Amino acid sequence: MKRFFLVIFLIVIIVAGGVIWFVNHTPSSPFDGNSASVVSSPDLLARGEMVARQADCVACHSLPDGKPFAGGLEMGTPLGSIFATNISPDKEHGIGNYSLADFDRAVRHGVTPDGHRLYPAMPYPSYVKMSDDDIAALYAFFMHDVQPVAEANKPSGIEWPLNMRWPLAFWNAVFVPSGTYQQKPDQDEQWNRGAYLVQAAGHCGACHTPRSLTMNEKGLDESSTAFLSGALLDGWYAPSLRQDHNTGLGRWSEDDIFAFLKNGRNHHAVVFGSMTEAYNNSLQFMSDEDLRAIGHYLKSLPGDPSRDGKPWAYVEASAAPGTPAARSVPGAQTYAARCGFCHGPDGRGQNEWISPLAGAASSLIEHTDSQINVVLNGSGRVVTAGVPDAYRMPPFRQQLSDKEVADVLTHVRSSWGNHGGPVKPEDVKALRDHTDPASSNPIVLQMR
Structure with missing residues (x-):
């Protein structure tokens, strides 16, 4: 019996020692032993x-x-x-x-x-x-x-x-x-460059890939269908970067992706939320070749129709804005008064300057956080070559109640073919309490 307990004790000691060492x-x-400073x-x-x-x-x-x-x-x-x-x-x-x-x-x-x-x-x-x-x-x-x-x-x-x-x-x-990163021999040079930028320094998956209960990203490269399939992150939803027609980049061409990365906007969308900082401080400074390589790589990632659902198509509003029929719809009046001038009564936006709400990924996903957040807190200015743009989403947290925000977003998410689902006032309140107003100053940081 003593020998048995001695063996158990020795095993515990060995395991504990191994854990401590690990x-x-x-x-x-690879730079171990290189004591010399890097010659600049x-x-x-x-x-x-x-x-x-x-x-x-x-x-x-x-x-x-x-x-x-x-x-x-x-x-x-x-x-x-x-x-x-x-x-x-x-x-x-x-x-x-x-x-x-x-x-x-x-x-x-x-x-x-x-x-x-x-x-x-x-x-x-x-x-x-x-x-x-x-x-x-x-x-x-x-x-x-x-x-x-x-x-x-x-x-x-x-x-x-x-x-x-x-x-x-x-x-x-x-x-x-x-x-x-190891080059994929079956892919061309541009694809490999885009994959390297997205997966390594760009760390796009850190925001755009869903995480498991253990907080690891569910996929780290194109071998996983979860990679870049969209994720909720601290009050914002980072959409799919795969070829999902509704919630991702399925309707975007490589040129559309390049324009978005280069200019912070295209006719589909304008950067907002955390993506504004990524554009202002990072993306616009990258070379055209690298931005096009990123677009080339992202266009190679297939979407998931079973997750994404039936492709979105524009549907004309059943009642014209301002009519008695439209006024009876909760949120329609708020939209006409607060949103329609910029985003259009038809929800189509103003070309690349003001993003459309009709068919926007944020209007088609089940997660409501991004839309609630941007309505409450607005969006920072897009700053290109040191010049802030003239258009930005203003904050409405002081002007609209939780119910008014919920109603207007429910209206947006159920109009023009959108099918994102309703927004609850309690969800608006939760995010109102969790977030601070967005700064009215552009966030652009000099690195020197």
Whole structure:
């Protein structure tokens, strides 16, 4: 019997030792042993700045009224709030003491030099696919072309024991892929470039791919039908980027996608919500070749008719706006008074300047968050080449009650062939309480 308990004790010790070793194990880096600093050059710094744009580092690691890369942005999670960290080259509060290998481990593996695990709000499950050359260029940019900011990091709002990070080692082992992006030999060069940008630095799946109960993305590349199929994220719904006719890009051509990424608008839609920041700080700075490669790749992702339903087709309103029949429809009067001048009495919008509501993905999905959010809080200005546009969705949270918002959105979601379903006043109230008014100032952050 004593021998039995001794064996059990030894097994427990071995397992415990293995667990301790595993959670404290530092991932290897191809830059290990490279103690020399990266030699900067104009070309390398320019490439690093472009990678930073592709990864949209500035949007998460800066505040609109703060200095670039000083951190502080609050991010809501199911466990509580976390705050983006200072990634300027400040030696006390930032990453100024990071070696290239340290930087690589933080970006591609979510592990800091002291073994601290980063929450996957830092999209290292995507960044792990970035190439060694892009990582080296990004490191050179941060170390030699970004100004250090002596701004202390904010502690997370996640309470103990949920704030323990060592379990992330096991989460990473299960859900984070290994290795950089590998070219698909059966696809052309443009497709592979688009796939790399979408899956790696662009981390599009972090917002546009649904997550499981364990908070991992349900798909990380085109091999999964869940990849980029749309997801709800902190008060916004990021729509499908697949060829779904109703809820995705099925009605968009490659030229339409390019125009949207390049200009922040096309005749189908205008960027709003979180996508405004992605456009203002990232997409518009990318090369035409890269933006077209992204469009080429996205057009290759098939939709799911069983999920998407019967293709949308425009249906004329049964009653003309302003008529007694229309006035009897809840929300119709509010639409005519508040929305119709810009979006049109027919819901078709104003070409690429003001988006249509008829056939919009947000009017065809079951999730109502994006439409409620933008009606309550408006949308930030689209800023192209430093010039804010003249048109923006204003906030109506002070002018409309929860019931009025619910009625007008129910009207929109059931008109012109839309079939998104009704909006409930209690859903409006919940999002009103959860969100703050959108800033009236354009969010465009300089990276230097």
